[in-house]
Amino acid sequence: MTVLEKKREVTRFQILVEVAASQPQIKQSQIADSLGITPQAVSEYIKDLVAEGMISSGGRGQYTVTPLGVESIIAGARELKDYSDYVLNNVIGQVTVWAAIAREPVKKDDVVSLTMEAGILYAGRGGGSASGTAINAAGAGEDVGVAGLKGLIPLKQEKVTVIRIPVIAAGGSHGVDGALLKRSVSGTVCVAGIEALAALGKAGVKPDVRFGSVEAVVEAATKGLKVTLVISEDMAPQAIQKLEAAGISYEAVDPARQ
Numbered sequence: 001m002t003v004l005e006k007k008r009e010v011t012r013f014q015i016l017v018e019v020a021a022s023q024p025q026i027k028q029s030q031i032a033d034s035l036g037i038t039p040q041a042v043s044e045y046i047k048d049l050v051a052e053g054m055i056s057s058g059g060r061g062q063y064t065v066t067p068l069g070v071e072s073i074i075a076g077a078r079e080l081k082d083y084s085d086y087v088l089n090n091v092i093g094q095v096t097v098w099a100a101i102a103r104e105p106v107k108k109d110d111v112v113s114l115t116m117e118a119g120i121l122y123a124g125r126g127g128g129s130a131s132g133t134a135i136n137a138a139g140a141g142e143d144v145g146v147a148g149l150k151g152l153i154p155l156k157q158e159k160v161t162v163i164r165i166p167v168i169a170a171g172g173s174h175g176v177d178g179a180l181l182k183r184s185v186s187g188t189v190c191v192a193g194i195e196a197l198a199a200l201g202k203a204g205v206k207p208d209v210r211f212g213s214v215e216a217v218v219e220a221a222t223k224g225l226k227v228t229l230v231i232s233e234d235m236a237p238q239a240i241q242k243l244e245a246a247g248i249s250y251e252a253v254d255p256a257r258q
């Protein structure tokens with residue numbers, strides 16, 4: 001379940017949580033009041049969840065979340081936590097003062113415009129959709145703090161390419177089409193997992209990032225950089241979940257030999 005993908009998925013997740021919190025005896029009207037939707041809507045959601053094996057019904061308003069439903073709640077909660085961490089650490093944490101590279105000499109209290117290029121935030125004179133006030137003097141190429149941000153910094157988010165390499169038990173790099181792998185990588189290349197590292201080596205591609213790769217991919221893609229993540233297949237689901245939680249689109253490639 002991808003909780004943040006659609007409003008319907010959010011509601012399904014909330015209903016599962018409500019049932020788990022009050023099981024086994026809970027009225028659909030209580031859920032409806034709690035979530036601000038109609039009892040009829042709750043009834044339809046519960047029917048679907050029962051049919052999918054997420055909830056079991058004992059009749060007379062008795063509902064219990066099944067082990068499959070518990071797994072779905074855990075997965076949804078992790079996704080929400082990842083998204084919350086991303087917002088708090090990468091968005092809210094930078095709102096007060098933004099660090100940028102000065103394009104030209106800047107004096108304290110100068111009004112500067114902000115632009116993002118190749119993942120780097122620059123401050124300079126001239127018009128722009130985002131501006132702020134320099135909190136310190138800086139020469140060209142030096143870091144400058146910018147406060148009182150107004151407007152939005154334009155970003156063109158790139159789609160991430162996720163290349164999944166089989167685990168060693170399934171052949172590892174030995175079952176990978178090296179030529180296809182090499183053609184599939186572009187931009188900043190991040191690697192995670194021994195099998196993925198070996199596959200890149202055999203294809204003659206040197207990774208740019210070897211440690212903290214998933215976090216690096218999320219940050220780079222958020223700043224508009226083209227990124228490729230070459231990752232061992234067993235690690236891919238968690239990485240993809242983090243991309244989805246951050247709202248980053250991706251394309252999956254499986255370069256296995258046919």
